[in-house]
């Protein structure tokens with residue numbers, strides 16, 4: 001069984017959806033058991049979220065404008081793809097009903113003047129619920145048996161509405177009960193990505209970019225032979241193609257390499273996608289909808305070592321927080337107190353680096369958490385600061401992490417020297433460094449202004465670029 005997930009650009013309009021239909025039909029020739037998962041059209045989730053936020057702030061015009069855009073984009077796609085008039089009529093009726101639901105929800109948000117996570121989850125998941133029935137109808141128009149399935153019927157999550165975590169046992173039971181009979185009847189289930197529901201049926205979503213995660217979850221629940229992530233680039237590339245022009249698709253990555261890259265900002269895969277697949281050893285491939293002949297990237301348990309450094313990513317919008325002072329040396333528990341304070345603030349720590357002299361601890365948090373984390377630390381260490389054991393808690397805004405990833409770096413000497421050499425040569429200042437315990441990742445903190453140059457110079461120093469195969473396209477097919 002194959003689980004195929006199509007991203008926003010792949011279902012952006014009738015032309016792209018026609019391409020998706022061709023890929024699904026082609027897959028079914030080799031394996032009749034195909035489950036399709038789809039994102040919303042590109043930009044639709046942003047539009048839904050912006051409208052809901054504007055409504056909460058009292059702006060009702062935004063969702064009225066969005067309504068027209070949603071109507072036009074989905075009607076245009078449906079009309080171009082579905083020729084049976086009864087089928088089209090039914091489909092357009094469903095689309096219009098969803099859009100009315102969107103309007104009613106936004107109106108309620110505007111009246112309340114407040115947008116809860118629960119409300120946001122319902123509204124932000126409407127894009128997938130609008131698109132999946134259109135994709136199902138397009139497959140039907142091509143002569144395939146299909147059925148639209150709302151993932152709220154399949155994926156059971158906790159009630160962390162906007163970034164929910166799945167209950168894999170419950171999900172496995174529900175999705176097998178619902179999808180396996182469809183497959184047995186020879187139908188292709190077309191499932192909404194991104195969305196799920198609590199055990200009581202309250203809608204949730206899996207976090208932004210979460211339809212990759214939906215594919216990982218359903219792939220594991222169904223014991224699929226492969227999860228295919230169809231997107232708009234030739235696979236996982238050595239770097240973000242928008243930064244590095246000669247970024248090259250990678251043939252193979254291990255689960256942990258892919259997870260490191262995704263965690264540190266490679267948008268092509270949601271960082272949690274690999275989790276459910278790892279347990280069952282299900283391979284994940286990343287393929288280009290607009291270049292289906294290209295094999296793309298395989299993410300597997302044991303990847304062939306393609307040299308030392310395989311790829312690099314950058315994550316932006318971060319702040320470096322430092323707790324420093326001579327008096328910290330040899331005082332036990334400072335690190336533990338630092339991180340328990342940070343944890344009490346619900347801040348996500350992306351990286352930690354401690355000077356071996358124990359005179360400072362620094363760590364990285366998202367920009368939005370910098371202020372309250374620093375204030376909480378000053379509060380927690382008030383007595384040490386008064387006694388001058390700790391000099392200060394400082395922060396530096398506008399930093400990035402550049403993560404250099406590759407399991408082949410393990411035990412290979414000279415990598416750090418080459419990295420720092422490449423940066424030093426171009427006067428790029430490294431603010432802090434950390435090496436993951438897996439040794440598959442070295443993370444460098446730099447000022448935001450240096451980020452792109454650092455990525456390009458490291459990419460060049462490790463010879464990661466290269467000629468693309470003649471039919472390969474590593475860039476977006478759709479102009480931004």
Ligand code: ADP
Nearest residue numbers: 007008009231232235236237239240266267268
């Ligand atoms: P989809 O809508 O198909 O889920 P996304 O926009 O979420 O697609 O992810 C694909 C995009 O990720 C690419 O178009 C590319 O610009 C970006 N990207 C960033 N880093 C990488 C990388 N290392 N390899 C491939 N793509 C990357």
Ligand code: ASP
Nearest residue numbers: 039045194208209210211
């Ligand atoms: N449509 C959702 C988003 O934009 C999920 C996804 O595209 O993966 O976040």
Ligand code: MG
Nearest residue numbers: 007209267268
């Ligand atoms: Mg994506």
